[in-house]
Amino acid sequence: MKYRMPAEWAEHERVWVGFPWDDREWPGSLERAQDQVAAFANAVFDGGGGEDVYLITGSENAAKRARSLVDKGVHVQNRRIGDCWLRDTGCIIVHADEKRIARNFRFNGWGGKFLMTGDNGIGRKLAEDAALEVVDCDWILEGGAIEVDGHGLGITTEQCLLNPNRNPGLAKADIENFLLRDLGIEKLLWLGKGLTGDHTDGHVDNLARFVAPGKVALPRASAEDDPNAAIYADARGRAIAFGLEVIDVPSPGRVGSGASIQPASYLNFLIGNNVVAVPKFGVAADREAIATLEPLFPDRTVVGLTSDAILAGGGSFHCCSQQVPV
Numbered sequence: 001m002k003y004r005m006p007a008e009w010a011e012h013e014r015v016w017v018g019f020p021w022d023d024r025e026w027p028g029s030l031e032r033a034q035d036q037v038a039a040f041a042n043a044v045f046d047g048g049g050g051e052d053v054y055l056i057t058g059s060e061n062a063a064k065r066a067r068s069l070v071d072k073g074v075h076v077q078n079r080r081i082g083d084c085w086l087r088d089t090g091c092i093i094v095h096a097d098e099k100r101i102a103r104n105f106r107f108n109g110w111g112g113k114f115l116m117t118g119d120n121g122i123g124r125k126l127a128e129d130a131a132l133e134v135v136d137c138d139w140i141l142e143g144g145a146i147e148v149d150g151h152g153l154g155i156t157t158e159q160c161l162l163n164p165n166r167n168p169g170l171a172k173a174d175i176e177n178f179l180l181r182d183l184g185i186e187k188l189l190w191l192g193k194g195l196t197g198d199h200t201d202g203h204v205d206n207l208a209r210f211v212a213p214g215k216v217a218l219p220r221a222s223a224e225d226d227p228n229a230a231i232y233a234d235a236r237g238r239a240i241a242f243g244l245e246v247i248d249v250p251s252p253g254r255v256g257s258g259a260s261i262q263p264a265s266y267l268n269f270l271i272g273n274n275v276v277a278v279p280k281f282g283v284a285a286d287r288e289a290i291a292t293l294e295p296l297f298p299d300r301t302v303v304g305l306t307s308d309a310i311l312a313g314g315g316s317f318h319c320c321s322q323q324v325p326v
Helices: 030-048 060-069 122-129 172-183 229-242 286-296 308-312
Strands: 012-018 052-057 075-078 092-096 099-106 133-140 153-157 187-191 209-212 215-220 245-250 275-280 301-306 321-325
Touching: 012 030, 030 052, 030 060, 030 275, 030 301, 030 308, 052 060, 052 122, 060 075, 092 172, 092 321, 099 122, 099 172, 122 133, 133 172, 153 172, 172 187, 187 229, 209 286, 215 229, 229 245, 245 286, 275 286, 286 301
Parallel strands: 012 052, 052 075, 099 133, 153 187, 215 245, 275 301
Antiparallel strands: 012 321, 092 099, 209 215
């Protein structure tokens, strides 16, 4: 059976969104993160005209607060979930002939850094709730580590997929073969490192996003002190050499306090049926980034939404969501 992972702009049946709930994981920022995730869920739901949104959380108290923040049409569910990062703990849905398959990859807490009860079971549970057939995959892969254009092209980073804390027994060729077997990725662009401060070891969804077949958006440094300037330049060179058309999107620049650098990226957006939800960080480049992305999605509304509290937890809108294609 031949599998093919659809591009994110393909029509969705629903989207799962993780709702922060454990204050031990969100010290001092839980309520603000909840507010921002709820605003994201409402934007994707788009008054009922976008898609079905399933907001998944881990306690009844959090579910109650979620219901007070979102449109009544958003489905709020209390499940046995670790944290909110469903891009990585949820299944990846692929097309296989005339049906859909939920590919359930192994998950080890981003290389053993953050192991939470529920993270290894939530993907299967959500897929079964959606009446999807689930097929287990015998290696570790997080959804944020791979980007596809729906036509057989994929992008990832060496820092993540070749990291010995994931699949130490697999060589680069093995991983390429598994991505072809499990997701239908026929040609793979390997970028180098991901963003500074990214505890996922360089997930590609902060660095490179397809906006059309063969067309990829990449950040460009916005200031001299941008901590990722060399990483962006390296990615751009590799993408051009690979034959992709590159669209430059401004970087937020240095985001963080003191020596702490947060992995802020406008590319951590979700492409919904009606909207493209783009994170904003309260910095000068916010407006330019939105303006750059708008013409890339002429059939959707590009919406900028505040995401600084979600970023404090390590990610943004793409990280906490996972779409189910029709």
